[in-house]
Amino acid sequence: xxxxxxxxxxxxxxxxxxxxxxxxxxxxxxxxxxxxxxxxxxxxxxxxxxxxxxxxxxxxxxxxxxxxxxxxxxxxxxxxxxxxxxxxxxxxxxxxxxxxxxxxxxxxxxxxxxxxxxxxxxxxxxxxxxxxxxxxxxxxxxxxxxxxxxxxxxxxxxxxxxxxxxxxxxxxxxxxxxxxxxxxxxxxxxxxxxxxxxxxxxxxxxxxxxxxxxxxxxxxxxxxxxxxxxxxxxxxxxxxxxxxxxxxxxxxxxxxxxxxxxxxxxxxxxxxxxxxxxxxxxxxxxxxxxxxxxxxxxxxxxxxxxxxxxxxxxxxxxxxxxxxxxxxxxxxxxxxxxxxxxxxxxxxxxxxxxxxxxxxxxxxxxxxxxxxxxxxxxxxxxxxxxxxxxxxxxxxxxxxxxxxxxxxxxxxxxxxxxxxxxxxxxxxxxxxxxxxxxxxxxxxxxxxxxxxxxxxxxxxxxxxxxxxxxxxxxxxxxxxxxxxxxxxxxxxxxxxxxxxxxxxxxxxxxxxxxxxxxxxxxxxxxxxxxxxxxxxxxxxxxxxxxxxxxxxxxxxxxxxxxxxxxxxxxxxxxxxxxxxxxxxxxxxxxxxxxxxxxxxxxxxxxxxxxxxxxxxxxxxxxxxxxxxxxxxxxxxxx
Numbered sequence: 001x002x003x004x005x006x007x008x009x010x011x012x013x014x015x016x017x018x019x020x021x022x023x024x025x026x027x028x029x030x031x032x033x034x035x036x037x038x039x040x041x042x043x044x045x046x047x048x049x050x051x052x053x054x055x056x057x058x059x060x061x062x063x064x065x066x067x068x069x070x071x072x073x074x075x076x077x078x079x080x081x082x083x084x085x086x087x088x089x090x091x092x093x094x095x096x097x098x099x100x101x102x103x104x105x106x107x108x109x110x111x112x113x114x115x116x117x118x119x120x121x122x123x124x125x126x127x128x129x130x131x132x133x134x135x136x137x138x139x140x141x142x143x144x145x146x147x148x149x150x151x152x153x154x155x156x157x158x159x160x161x162x163x164x165x166x167x168x169x170x171x172x173x174x175x176x177x178x179x180x181x182x183x184x185x186x187x188x189x190x191x192x193x194x195x196x197x198x199x200x201x202x203x204x205x206x207x208x209x210x211x212x213x214x215x216x217x218x219x220x221x222x223x224x225x226x227x228x229x230x231x232x233x234x235x236x237x238x239x240x241x242x243x244x245x246x247x248x249x250x251x252x253x254x255x256x257x258x259x260x261x262x263x264x265x266x267x268x269x270x271x272x273x274x275x276x277x278x279x280x281x282x283x284x285x286x287x288x289x290x291x292x293x294x295x296x297x298x299x300x301x302x303x304x305x306x307x308x309x310x311x312x313x314x315x316x317x318x319x320x321x322x323x324x325x326x327x328x329x330x331x332x333x334x335x336x337x338x339x340x341x342x343x344x345x346x347x348x349x350x351x352x353x354x355x356x357x358x359x360x361x362x363x364x365x366x367x368x369x370x371x372x373x374x375x376x377x378x379x380x381x382x383x384x385x386x387x388x389x390x391x392x393x394x395x396x397x398x399x400x401x402x403x404x405x406x407x408x409x410x411x412x413x414x415x416x417x418x419x420x421x422x423x424x425x426x427x428x429x430x431x432x433x434x435x436x437x438x439x440x441x442x443x444x445x446x447x448x449x450x451x452x453x454x455x456x457x458x459x460x461x462x463x464x465x466x467x468x469x470x471x472x473x474x475x476x477x478x479x480x481x482x483x484x485x486x487x488x489x490x491x492x493x494x495x496x497x498x499x500x501x502x503x504x505x506x507x508x509x510x511x512x513x514x515x516x517x518x519x520x521x522x523x524x525x526x527x528x529x530x531x532x533x534x535x536x537x538x539x540x541x542x543x544x545x546x547x548x549x550x551x552x553x554x555x556x557x558x559x560x561x562x563x564x565x566x567x568x569x570x571x572x573x574x575x576x577x578x579x580x581x582x583x584x585x586x587x588x589x590x591x592x593x594x595x596x597x598x599x600x601x602x603x604x605x606x607x608x609x610x611x612x613x614x615x616x617x618x619x620x621x622x623x624x625x626x627x628x629x630x631x632x633x634x635x636x637x638x
Contacts, residue, residue: 018105034060034090057086065093066196069125089477096124097131104135107150108143108618111633114150115423115495120460121154125211126162129155136194136589141619146630149614153458155194156422163189163426164466166200167433170392173576179392180291181207181281184274184399188260190426191418193611198260206263207278210242211285221286225320226305228362230351233360233454234279242268245274252406255416257399265416272356273399276301279355282395291389293352294368294398295375302389324348345387352387393434400430419582421455432467452541453487460491499634502547525549525573527592529638530627532600533577536591541600541608543627544592545616546576546635553586578616580608597625604623 037056068074072092077083103117132155138449139147163186170179182276183204192198214236215221221232237243245256246267255261255269259277262270270278276299283290290306308315315323317617345364352362364387371383404427407420428448435441445467452463468485504525516564527533531544551563551570563570602622617627629638 002202030056030059034064034094052087054084054086055242057090061086061090061093064090065127067127067129067132069127071125072127089104093127093130097134098130100124100128100131101135102130104150104154107154108146108630111631112496112498114458115460116494118154118157119461122157125376126158129158132158133194133196143618143630144625145614145620146618147614148611152194152611152614155192156190156456157459157462159189159192159199160425160429160462162200162426163187164429164433165461167396167430168466171433172514178204178281178284180277180395183392183396184259184277187396187399187426187430188258190429191258191261193419194421198264202339203260203263207281208285210237210263210278211239211282213240214282214286217290225318226288227351229288230283230290230303230318230353231288231359232360233282234353234355237279237282237355238359240268243270243278244357245269247273252402252409254403254406254420255403255418257406261416261418264376270356271402272354273395273402275356276354277395279353285531289389292395293387294390294394295386296371298354298356299398300362300367301353301355302345302387303353304349318351337363345384350387350538369482393436396430397434402426403427404431421451421582425451425456429466432470445471446598449485453491457491460488464488499631501636502634504549504637522571523549523568523589526589527575527594528626529629529631529635532605532625532627533592534595534597535587536593538591539578540581541595542577542585542587543609543613543617544575544577545631548574548576550574551586551588563588578609578613582610582612595625597622600625 005421018589037060037099062078072089077086077089099123103120107114107117121132128381132151134153136148136155139145139151166182166186166189168408170176170183176182181204182200185200188198188203189200214233216624218232218236221229226234229379236244242263245251246269249256249267253269256271257274259270259274262268262274262278273292280290280292280301282302283303287306290301293302303318305316305318305320317323347364350364352364352367353359367387368383371378371386373385375383382529402615403423407424407427425448428444428451431444433446435444448467452459452467468488471485486560525547527544527547529544529546532541533544534541550572551558551574553563553574558570566572568588568590575587575589575592577585577587579585600621605620605622605627613627614630616629616631618630619628620626621628629635632638
């Protein structure tokens, strides 16, 4: 007998897979996805208990889902060693994702009923971001632009819903921790789009990382006096360039006004208000009380020693010395807006830092002299208010006004890709939600309503939830607010009806009841939906997403734009165009110079137009240099 045969007789047979120990099966199964894990449980009875192990499903839940709504109580479940329903939680999330994918596909393919689809997506809360980001990044080629657009639009709705809910909690509750940082971090939610980083949790994580860096590089900081702590922190943040604005950058550039952007962008630049918020948060991690104060024209931070640990402890001043008896009671007060009988700030208890410009403290006397010059008629209590910790409401409103100023300034161009429409929407929501009077509410409400209707109609649920209730008490609409708001009514009516088809020839006049004398559409519409063109006189590149057989604008617009001075006048077709600068234009047909494949490639299409292009188009066809229409119900011939 050969040696090989002898060895085969004594070598034990390999164990069957199902006979492997449970811990080995568990180690193998952890590499499976949820579908495979569910399938393998039915292959053999030995696999069923292993495949349903709560630890395996816990790992899958934490691996496959990044974003979570508060309703799922993920943090509590992670901390609870007795929680076993991880598979059920996975199935809940998976079912929501499937329903969301179906809703987005309906929004892509059907112009009717999109708001109902949006409601279904919003019902799942913040956690549905996982599915929406997947739909955006993995859109099929056939409808890549449209699916990206509607996924992006719903991501915006979900992000804004969290921001608005956060602001509402801050507005009506007094037990919110770090309300100022939370309010400003929520402002960033309007700007996120499809970014994986930059939400509220991420912003706080980055702020905590700043504080941790201070502690690591300044290991003896906890032994220092309050005054020294405040100076060390300001000096450190300025050395790291985590506050202030880099030299050469535009002061009022929009991205400098967002806390989240300031903590995660490479240059970390921020306006004084945001710099003071960052500085104040870090100070509070070292036992100090710190908050921006509403000093006119330039925000400063006011730092105070921490409160005594208990009623038996003696309060200390900025140098760690016991306070004189007459100041002890005032130090124990929490931040409030000053009344007429409040004591003014004191140099022993209030330290002022301008981290935007310097780490050196600014004396109380210096600031008081500046106030006498800026507002000489103000009462002493009013001047003292400028030097006390500002309320979250006032800082958030100030930030919103700064945003509006930047958007309206033609000299400022964002240094990063940022939507001025999103920024304006965020600012207007703040000014409406935190309006201090009916007059202030009315001043911003019309701007918000028109901005919402023009740029964010799919956001109707957020508008109805957070804006309409504010209008009931000031007689804007009265009665059933949702039904009597004409903007809401028009948006819902348009969503429920198929668009009226537009035709190029005499059939349009017959269908729409126009006389056959040529008063409407005397010239043929030469160009199709999706045609990319360069404007004959102004030179910009744009794409046609709609048309009229003649100019349909109001007489004032026609006169103001000199339409009748054009060679073809107002009787020629006019085209709706989306321009490379993200604006919408109404263009006379004679000014259209179409671009062909040799002049406009797929790379040009991706570089020239942003995600908004998917509002009207499914994809780009490089062979014709045309975008493929997704508005065929309205323009069936295109």
